[in-house]
Amino acid sequence: MIAPDLTTAIDRLGALLDEASVVLPFTGAGISTECGIPDFRSPGGLWTKTQPIPFDQFMASQDMRDEAWRRRFVMDEYFANAKPGRGHRALASLYRVGKVRAVITQNIDNLHQVSGIAQHDIVELHGNTTFATCVACDRRYELDWVKDKYQAAGGRAPHCACNGYIKTATVSFGQAMPEDAMLRAHDLTGSCDLFISIGSSLVVWPAAGFPLRAKQKGARLAIVNREPTEFDEMADLVIRHDIGEVLGPFIAH
Numbered sequence: 001m002i003a004p005d006l007t008t009a010i011d012r013l014g015a016l017l018d019e020a021s022v023v024l025p026f027t028g029a030g031i032s033t034e035c036g037i038p039d040f041r042s043p044g045g046l047w048t049k050t051q052p053i054p055f056d057q058f059m060a061s062q063d064m065r066d067e068a069w070r071r072r073f074v075m076d077e078y079f080a081n082a083k084p085g086r087g088h089r090a091l092a093s094l095y096r097v098g099k100v101r102a103v104i105t106q107n108i109d110n111l112h113q114v115s116g117i118a119q120h121d122i123v124e125l126h127g128n129t130t131f132a133t134c135v136a137c138d139r140r141y142e143l144d145w146v147k148d149k150y151q152a153a154g155g156r157a158p159h160c161a162c163n164g165y166i167k168t169a170t171v172s173f174g175q176a177m178p179e180d181a182m183l184r185a186h187d188l189t190g191s192c193d194l195f196i197s198i199g200s201s202l203v204v205w206p207a208a209g210f211p212l213r214a215k216q217k218g219a220r221l222a223i224v225n226r227e228p229t230e231f232d233e234m235a236d237l238v239i240r241h242d243i244g245e246v247l248g249p250f251i252a253h
């Protein structure tokens with residue numbers, strides 16, 4: 001059912017939330033656009049301006065590693081000042097009352113953590129961009145340290161003490177998905193009775209497989225997204241309105 005208007009959308013979503021025991025939110029970049037972080041595939045989104053750097057190119061070329069870090073530091077203006085939006089705060093409210101026990105996110109912006117959801121209850125399928133790790137030994141590096149080294153070397157990406165490459169703790173195209181996160185998402189998806197996809201175009205696999213699995217395992221599926229997705233047909237509720245407008249009423253003050 002596609003909600004005909006915002007009021008009906010909020011009423012129907014509220015009814016689904018009331019009837020559900022275990023609500024599993026699955027978030028994409030659309031939940032963070034009102035926080036000033038651009039998404040990827042909307043008009044003006046990141047992938048409409050630049051091509052992502054695939055993992056093999058990052059590993060093969062110092063120039064690509066330098067470019068990857070240049071782009072990350074340019075994004076500081078978005079990430080450093082971003083605050084949780086109405087969508088994040090609504091999910092945090094539902095989490096505080098136990099309706100939401102965990103969140104699966106494709107986002108790397110750390111805003112679910114900032115909103116008050118515990119790190120161990122957030123499943124980050126594509127990692128987190130607020131710190132870096134060595135791709136060889138997994139040692140953690142803070143971004144300030146990387147930025148100092150990068151700038152002191154005139155825009156060259158630093159290496160780890162083990163001589164491995166240092167990368168933001170995110171998952172690039174062509175990079176292996178985080179095993180623990182995938183297993184946790186698989187389990188959570190099989191034990192919820194309402195799966196809500198929020199702000200995702202649902203075009204990137206294997207992440208996009210989780211709404212499908214939830215439906216197959218008997219959960220109801222709600223999709224909140226401005227644009228249609230290929231899963232709308234199978235959803236119990238489709239809401240094509242602004243996420244902040246839809247979820248704002250569910251923020252507990």
Ligand code: APR
Pocket residue numbers: 027028029030031033034039040041042045106107126199200201202203204224225226227241242243244
């Ligand atoms: N309200 C409702 N929908 C919105 C809003 C908003 N305020 N802002 C954006 N959207 C919708 C867009 O219409 C779009 O369909 O959010 C969706 C975001 O889709 P994408 O930009 O494709 O982002 P996402 O689905 O999270 O991308 C998945 O792709 O590039 C990789 O790793 C990256 O995690 C990312 C993955």
